[in-house]
Amino acid sequence: MKQIEYVIQAETGMHARPAGMLVSTAGKFSSIIKVSCKGRQADARKLFALMKLGAKQNDCIQITADGPDEEEAAAALQETLKAYF
Amino acid sequence: MMRIEKILNNNVAVSRTDDGKEIIVMGRGLAFRRRIGDGIPENLVEKVFSLQSSEITEKLQKLASEIPLEHILIAEEIIAYAEKTYCKKLYDGIHISLADHISTAIDRQHKELSLKNPLRWDIKRFYPEENAIGVQALDIIQKKAGIRLDDDEAAFIAMHFVNAEMNQNMSQIVSMTRIMNEILEIIKQEPGIEMDENSINYFRFITHLKFFAQRILEAKTKDDDARDLYDLVKQKYSRVLPLTEKVASYLLERYTYIMDLSEKTYFTLHLQRIMKHTTICIASPLDGTLVPITEVKDEAFSKKMMGEGVAILPDTGKVFAPADGEVDTFCDTFHAVGIHTGTGVDVLIHIGRDTVKLGGKYFTPHIKEGDKVKKGQLLIEFDMKAIKEAGYDITTPVTVVNTAEFSAVYISQGSKVHTGDTILTVEGK
Numbered sequence: 001m002k003q004i005e006y007v008i009q010a011e012t013g014m015h016a017r018p019a020g021m022l023v024s025t026a027g028k029f030s031s032i033i034k035v036s037c038k039g040r041q042a043d044a045r046k047l048f049a050l051m052k053l054g055a056k057q058n059d060c061i062q063i064t065a066d067g068p069d070e071e072e073a074a075a076a077l078q079e080t081l082k083a084y085f
Numbered sequence: 086m087m088r089i090e091k092i093l094n095n096n097v098a099v100s101r102t103d104d105g106k107e108i109i110v111m112g113r114g115l116a117f118r119r120r121i122g123d124g125i126p127e128n129l130v131e132k133v134f135s136l137q138s139s140e141i142t143e144k145l146q147k148l149a150s151e152i153p154l155e156h157i158l159i160a161e162e163i164i165a166y167a168e169k170t171y172c173k174k175l176y177d178g179i180h181i182s183l184a185d186h187i188s189t190a191i192d193r194q195h196k197e198l199s200l201k202n203p204l205r206w207d208i209k210r211f212y213p214e215e216n217a218i219g220v221q222a223l224d225i226i227q228k229k230a231g232i233r234l235d236d237d238e239a240a241f242i243a244m245h246f247v248n249a250e251m252n253q254n255m256s257q258i259v260s261m262t263r264i265m266n267e268i269l270e271i272i273k274q275e276p277g278i279e280m281d282e283n284s285i286n287y288f289r290f291i292t293h294l295k296f297f298a299q300r301i302l303e304a305k306t307k308d309d310d311a312r313d314l315y316d317l318v319k320q321k322y323s324r325v326l327p328l329t330e331k332v333a334s335y336l337l338e339r340y341t342y343i344m345d346l347s348e349k350t351y352f353t354l355h356l357q358r359i360m361k362h363t364t365i366c367i368a369s370p371l372d373g374t375l376v377p378i379t380e381v382k383d384e385a386f387s388k389k390m391m392g393e394g395v396a397i398l399p400d401t402g403k404v405f406a407p408a409d410g411e412v413d414t415f416c417d418t419f420h421a422v423g424i425h426t427g428t429g430v431d432v433l434i435h436i437g438r439d440t441v442k443l444g445g446k447y448f449t450p451h452i453k454e455g456d457k458v459k460k461g462q463l464l465i466e467f468d469m470k471a472i473k474e475a476g477y478d479i480t481t482p483v484t485v486v487n488t489a490e491f492s493a494v495y496i497s498q499g500s501k502v503h504t505g506d507t508i509l510t511v512e513g514k
Contacts, residue, residue, distance in 0.1 A: 011442075012418075012441040012442060015416055015418070015421065015441045016385075016391070016416070016421045016433060016435055016441075017383065017385045017391075017435075017441075020385045020390045020391040020486075021385060021390060023390070023486075024390035027489070046487075047391070047392075047423070047431070047433065047486040047487075048413045048414040048423040048425065048431055048433075048486065049414075051414040051416065051421075051423060052413070052414045052454070054417070
C-alpha cells in the first residue's frame with residue numbers, strides 16, 4: 001500500500017473540477033484508491049463522495065493506493081495534486 | 086422368469102430380481118388365480134417397480150392394494166413423460182404421491198367436487214416446466230380414465246413435480262412459493278426496474294429464488310467468505326445493490342433470516358441480469374440554449390473528465406431538479422450541486438465557469454445536502470446579470486459523473502431547451 005499526504009494549496013479547495021481531475025486519474029489504475037480528509041474517507045472514483053469531503057485550502061488530505069499498480073497510481077496522483085490542488 | 090413372493094391383489098404382486106432385489110410387478114390380472122411361487126407371465130406385466138428405499142417400496146405396496154391399478158399406471162405415464170421430455174431427476178416418492186393424488190382427484194371429479202388451487206397462477210409463473218407437465222398430465226388422464234380434470238389440477242400435479250425435484254413436502258412448497266412471491270413483489274415495486282419475464286435470465290432468477298426460498302425456510306446460511314466478490318459486485322452494480330438490501334431487510338424482519346454476503350452477492354448478480362436495459366431521462370435544469378460539452382471552455386468538462394453530458398447557456402437564473410432524487414453533494418459556495426437520482430444516475434450541475442471563486446456571492450440556495458427533491462423543484466437561484474458583469478462565463482455543464490456505470494448516455498439534439506425537457510438519456514447496463 002502506498003500513501004500520500006498533501007496540504008491543499010488552492011484557494012478554492014477541492015471543489016468539483018479538481019475532484020473530477022482526481023477521479024479521472026484514479027480511474028486509470030486498478031488499485032483501490034481512497035481519499036481521506038478530516039476523518040472522512042471517500043472512494044477516489046466517486047466524484048460526489050470526494051466533493052462531500054469538503055476539503056479546503058490548508059486542509060491535509062491523505063490518499064492511499066492499494067493494488068498491483070499502486071506505485072504508478074501514487075506517482076500519477078501526486079502529479080494531479082500538484083497541478084490542480 | 087419372475088416368481089410371485091406375495092400377492093397384493095389380482096393385479097399387483099411382489100417379486101424379486103435375479104440378484105435378490107425386491108420388486109413390485111403390476112399388470113391386469115397377473116396374480117389372478119395364481120399362488121406364491123408361481124411364475125408371472127411376461128405378457129401380463131405392465132410395470133415393474135424397483136425402488137431404492139425399502140420404505141417407499143412398502144408404501145407403494147400399501148397404495149397398490151388401496152387404489153386402482155389404472156391410476157398407478159396413469160401416474161407412471163406422466164412421470165415417464167416428465168423424465169423424458171424435461172429430463173427431470175425425480176425423487177422416488179413421486180411414484181406414491183402422484184398416484185395417490187391422481188386417484189383422489191379422479192374420485193373427486195366423479196363426485197363433481199373440485200378443489201381450487203390458490204397458487205395456480207404462481208405455479209404457472211414460477212415453475213413453467215412443471216406446469217407444462219401438469220397440463221400434459223390432464224390430457225393423459227383424459228385419454229386413460231376418460232375424465233377431464235379442472236385446470237387447477239394441472240397446478241397441483243405441477244407441485245408434486247416441484248416436490249419430487251427438491252425432495253420437499255407440500256407445505257414447504259406452499260411456503261416457498263409465498264416467499265418467492267413476496268420477494269418478487271418487493272422487486273416489482275422498485276421504480277425504474279422492469280423485468281423481462283420471457284427471458285432465459287428471468288427463468289434462471291426464478292430457479293435461484295426457489296432454492297433461496299428453500300434456504301430461508303431451512304434457515305441455512307452459507308459460511309463461505311464472499312467478502313471479495315461482494316465488494317466487487319458492490320462497486321460494479323451499485324444500482325441494483327440497494328434493492329438486494331431492501332429484500333434482505335424484509336427477510337430479516339419477516340423471517341428473522343439473515344441474508345449473508347454470499348447470498349447478497351448471488352442475488353445481486355441475478356437481479357442485474359434480469360433487468361431490462363432501462364433508460365433514464367435527465368431533464369434540463371434550466372431554460373436556455375444547448376452547448377456541446379466539448380465546447381465548454383474548461384477542459385475538465387470538455388475532455389469529459391466529469392462524465393458525459395451537455396452544457397446550457399442559461400436564459401434565466403433558476404436551476405431546477407433534473408429528476409427525482411437526493412441532493413448528494415452541495416458546495417458551500419452554492420455554484421455546483423450533485424443530484425443522485427432515484428434511478429442511480431449522479432448528475433452534476435455546475436453553474437458557470439470558475440464561479441467557485443465567488444464564494445457563494447450572487448447565489449441563493451433553496452436546498453441543502455441530503456434533501457430529497459422532485460423533478461422540477463427549484464434548487465438554486467443565481468443573479469445571472471451580476472455574475473456575467475463580474476466577468477464569468479455562465480455556461481452551465483450538466484454531466485453524468487458516474488457515466489462508467491451505464492452502457493450509454495445519449496445527448497438530446499436541438500438548440501433551445503426549457504426546464505423539464507429531456508436533455509440526456511442514460512441507458513442502463
